[in-house]
Every structure is written in structure tokens, then in C-alpha cells.
Amino acid sequence: MASDLPMLTRVVGGAEENWVKSTAGGTGIAVFGALFNRAIDTQHLSSVVQELLDCYSILRVQIVENAKGKTCFQASESCTAFEYVHERPWPSVEGFDHTGVIMFPKDHHDKHGSLALHKLVTEELNVAFVNAEGKPSPPVRVFQVLVYHSHSKHQTVVLLKLHSGALDRRSGHTVVEEFLGKLNLAVEGRLHHSQSAMSNEGLLAPIEDFIPKGKASKGLLQKGVDVVGYAYNSKKYALLPFDANYNGASKTPFESKIVGVNLGKQGTVSFFEACKRENVSWAAALAAALLKTTAALKELKEKKQDEFNMTIVMDCRQYLEPKLPEAALGNYTLGIPGGEKVKEGIEFWDLARQVNSSIEKDLSKSKQFSEMSVLGMLFSQVMKHPNITPKSSLRTALFNLFVDPPMEAQWKGVGELGLVGTIGPFSSMHFVGPCFCVVETLTDGPELLLSLVYPSPVFSQAQILEILQPSINLLLESCGH
Structure with missing residues (x-):
């Protein structure tokens, strides 16, 4: 048996x-x-x-x-x-x-x-x-x-x-x-x-067993201090304004929903060429577009809120000791929280360079490891006490974005399958998480598909599209497409 x-x-x-x-x-x-x-x-x-x-x-x-x-x-x-x-x-x-x-x-x-x-x-x-x-x-x-x-x-x-x-x-x-x-x-x-x-x-x-020695060595007291610090500082960061019909976590069960847009072949080529020309990562450029678009929202401008926290996420296999191959199955992904101030009128590529510099600085300090236990503790507290988040929304940041190279969906050796197309992997985020998660996929062409996963009814489809489509338009215009 x-x-x-x-x-x-x-x-x-x-x-x-x-x-x-x-x-x-x-x-x-x-x-x-x-x-x-x-x-x-x-x-x-x-x-x-x-x-x-x-x-x-x-x-x-x-x-x-x-x-x-x-x-x-x-x-x-x-x-x-x-x-x-x-x-x-x-x-x-x-x-x-x-x-x-x-x-x-x-x-x-x-x-x-x-x-x-x-x-x-x-x-x-x-x-x-x-x-x-x-x-x-x-x-x-x-x-x-x-x-x-x-x-x-x-x-x-x-x-x-x-x-x-x-x-x-x-x-x-x-x-x-x-x-x-x-x-x-x-x-x-x-x-x-x-x-x-x-x-x-x-x-x-x-x-935890693969973290390089000395990279995640905070004591319990320091973890507690840092958790309090994160919670206190979170009040200065702006979230995406909640949908007018959202009244709190207890009213309606949350669901994850998806909207997406395709940059097309020429738009994709222009995007990557512009990032190379401006010496910024694709993730920093995309983050800048999302930040600039969000900062321009009428509700936030009226409150003069222009500082946002986002979480950059990465596959840590190459940073571990010993290194793990890409094909190693498990969960070896970590995130780094960061705050970005978006000054009114800032030029797009200046903001992209600002974000790029922040990401590089955090990675140089191995913050994906040093902040892991603190974020884990904070994550755990939000799960236990949703009321510590605005309107018990469970929202902890504006967005999550991977900084690894775009996930490729250019499948080889599938000629007999009649494969029309693939989407994902997407991950649900209607429990603890950001206002939206960014999911990118590079398909044949190449064409970059960008999708946002968001919680409903905290936010509506119209609100998320109000962020996604103008962000892509800004991105393409800034790339000269």
C-alpha cells in the first residue's frame, strides 16, 4: 500500500x-x-x-x-x-x-x-x-x-x-x-x-541553508526594530487609490484578476534597444513608467503624495552558496523592498536611472538576504493582523516586479502539438501582497507580453488598465517608437 x-x-x-x-x-x-x-x-x-x-x-x-x-x-x-x-x-x-x-x-x-x-x-x-x-x-x-x-x-x-x-x-x-x-x-x-x-x-x-555566510545575520532584537521601522515608514508611501466600492476586507471575498498588453515586435525591439542605449535595465525602465503613471493620478496629486514603495523580486539561485542550477526545483526567490520618490515633471529616463541605481545599490548590499527575515516577520504579522494595513486591504506595496531577464516562452521542439500560445505562470496575490504584480513574458518575435495581476474588489479592472495602458504608451514614446 x-x-x-x-x-x-x-x-x-x-x-x-x-x-x-x-x-x-x-x-x-x-x-x-x-x-x-x-x-x-x-x-x-x-x-x-x-x-x-x-x-x-x-x-x-x-x-x-x-x-x-x-x-x-x-x-x-x-x-x-x-x-x-x-x-x-x-x-x-x-x-x-x-x-x-x-x-x-x-x-x-x-x-x-x-x-x-x-x-x-x-x-x-x-x-x-x-x-x-x-x-x-x-x-x-x-x-x-x-x-x-x-x-x-x-x-x-x-x-x-x-x-x-x-x-x-x-x-x-x-x-x-x-x-x-x-x-x-x-x-x-x-x-x-x-x-x-x-x-x-x-x-x-x-x-536558508544556502545563504552565504554573514549575509543574513540580524539578531531578534534588530529584526523587531526593523519591522517597526518598516511599519512606521509605510505610512509615508502612497498606494493605488482603492476602488470607490471597496469598504474593507470583511465585506467581499478577494479574487486575483489579470489584464495584459502586448508590446508587439517593433515595440519590443525599440524598448530593449532604448534600455541598452540609456544603460538601464528593462525592469528599471518598466518600473519608472509604472511609477510616473501612478504619480500622475488625480487622487494622489491632490494629496501631494509622490513617494511609493515597490518590491523587486529575483531568482537567487546564482547568489547562493553553493550556487544552484536554474533547473533546481524549489522556492529560491526573494524580494527587496524599496521606496522611490517621483518628483513632478521628472524626465522619464532620469527616473529610470534613479530606479536602476536603487536596484543596483540594494543588490550590492545583498539586501535580498539581509532583509529576508525582517520581511518574513512583517509578512507573517500582516497575515495575522490584516487591520495593520490601510482599510484591512492586505496591501503592502504599490507593485512587485522581477528584475531577472524576462521569462522566455519561446518553446522549442513542440511542432506536433499545434501550440497556439501560452500564458503565465501567473501567481495569485489576493491575500497579502502589493496593489498589483507585474508579470512579463518574452514570446517568439520577440514580443514582450506585460500583464498585471491585481486583487478585486480592492481595485477595479478600469483602475488597473488606467495604470497599465498609459504606462506602456509612456514607455514606447520614451523609446522613440
Whole structure:
């Protein structure tokens, strides 16, 4: 019996434990979606999922509590894809609002598939990982695959869901890349499953075990002082004004929603060329556009608020000791909080250089490590006491933005799949988090897709589009496009 099999188990690290709690609340449900212009056989999907489960112990993990009440990762030495692959009915998109939806040029079915994909991904961002009793408490799995078939349109949507307690954005990309490659082999009849490929190498240690010596050495007293400092300083930072109909966290359940825009091939090329010419990172330029647009909002100008806090987020594998390869699965992502003052009339590239300098300064001081425990403590306190945030909104910053190179979605070796397009991985953020998260994807062309994930009803779609579209317009105008 499965219960008699030896398990691969370890207690979660502090950062992982915070993610486990936040994901149960609604921040960290990661979803990737793919649309195919063909029927994908569920048996092929199951074979591929079995290969992934056999290769990666972390995908077989359940989050459990041990006898001492500690949260643990526990991976079975054996499991079947049947437990992870779920068929669901194709959704109706009649009357679905397509504002802010990325439409794929290859979708030859009146954009039916693009709308269905966006709708399904958004819905699943708001469905928690649950146990056998339907509750978001241990034991819960960290990986799930959902498949939807449109027999009339001859289309298939596949979603991969990942729990951020165990798997970060880089891990999600690695899993997706392997999934699509193996699925192509399965469709071609060239995927040869081998039980000997089963991996029981154990689970990688948490990020705390890889932090370079001396980089995260704050004592408990200093952590407490810094937490109080963060809480006090947060009052001077402006958030995005709340929607007029939002009255507080207790009134309506929060949901994560998505809007996106495509810069197009020429816009993308102009953007990257301008960043290179001005010697600023793409992330600093995008942050400057978002900051300048937000600072121009009428509600904030009337209050003369022009200082904002944002969190830059990064994959830390290359900064660890020893370094971890990009393909190492786990959660090795950290953030650095920072405040930026946006003076009225500041020239766009001057602001971009200001942001770029702030990011470089924080990285040179290894703040992703030194501030980790402080932010973890603050994060934990907000989860316990939402009322310490404005209107119990759970909002802790204006936005989160990755500073790594844009995540590439230029999939190779997928010619037999009829792949129309992919979106994500997106991560839910309607529990503790910023006003919006920035998600970037670089597709073939190259074309840069920029999406904002935001909590509703704290903010409305119209408000977020009022930030996104003018920011992109400012960006492109400043790049000479």
C-alpha cells in the first residue's frame, strides 16, 4: 500500500512556511496555461505527468504536519499520474469581457480559445490547493494538471498549477519546458517511460541553508526594530487609490484578476534597444513608467503624495552558496523592498536611472538576504493582523516586479502539438501582497507580453488598465517608437 512506502521528508524553512500560509490564504497559487489547436489525448498527458513525477521528487510532495506539529514536505517514493491529472468541462465564454485579454494570432476560432484560456487561468488562480476534505490545510499536494477539451472547436487547454510554498516562478518555467517537450514526444509516439528513471534523491534544502555566510545575520532584537521601522515608514508611501466600492476586507471575498498588453515586435525591439542605449535595465525602465503613471493620478496629486514603495523580486539561485542550477526545483526567490520618490515633471529616463541605481545599490548590499527575515516577520504579522494595513486591504506595496531577464516562452521542439500560445505562470496575490504584480513574458518575435495581476474588489479592472495602458504608451514614446 502507498502508506507503507518510505517517504522523503523534511521540515520546511521559514520562508517556505510563510509561503505555505499565504498560498492557503490566496497568495501564491501559480497557474500556467497552454492552448492547442488539436485534441490532446489525456493518456498522453498522463504519461508525461508520470515522467515528471518520476523525475522530480518535489512534484510528488504533499505539505503535511508531523507529530510535533511542524509543517513538512513529504514526497512518496511512488505515485500515479491519475492522482494529479483532472479532466474538466470546456467553459462557456459567452458574454465574457475580453478587455485586457491577450489574443493569440494563431487562434483561428474567433478568439474562442484565447478567451477560454484567459478565463480558465483566472478562475484557477482563485481555487486553493485543498486536502481530501476540501480544506486548504495539510495534507495538500503542490502540483496539479487540468485538461479541457472543446470537441466542437478541436481545441485543448492544459493548465499546470504549482504551489508557491514548494515551487517558485523559475521552477514553474522549468516544469513547463519539460512538460511541453515530453508532451511533443508522447504525441509523436517517442516517449518511452522507464520506471528506472524514478528519482529518490531527496528534497533540496530550503533557501536558508544556502545563504552565504554573514549575509543574513540580524539578531531578534534588530529584526523587531526593523519591522517597526518598516511599519512606521509605510505610512509615508502612497498606494493605488482603492476602488470607490471597496469598504474593507470583511465585506467581499478577494479574487486575483489579470489584464495584459502586448508590446508587439517593433515595440519590443525599440524598448530593449532604448534600455541598452540609456544603460538601464528593462525592469528599471518598466518600473519608472509604472511609477510616473501612478504619480500622475488625480487622487494622489491632490494629496501631494509622490513617494511609493515597490518590491523587486529575483531568482537567487546564482547568489547562493553553493550556487544552484536554474533547473533546481524549489522556492529560491526573494524580494527587496524599496521606496522611490517621483518628483513632478521628472524626465522619464532620469527616473529610470534613479530606479536602476536603487536596484543596483540594494543588490550590492545583498539586501535580498539581509532583509529576508525582517520581511518574513512583517509578512507573517500582516497575515495575522490584516487591520495593520490601510482599510484591512492586505496591501503592502504599490507593485512587485522581477528584475531577472524576462521569462522566455519561446518553446522549442513542440511542432506536433499545434501550440497556439501560452500564458503565465501567473501567481495569485489576493491575500497579502502589493496593489498589483507585474508579470512579463518574452514570446517568439520577440514580443514582450506585460500583464498585471491585481486583487478585486480592492481595485477595479478600469483602475488597473488606467495604470497599465498609459504606462506602456509612456514607455514606447520614451523609446522613440
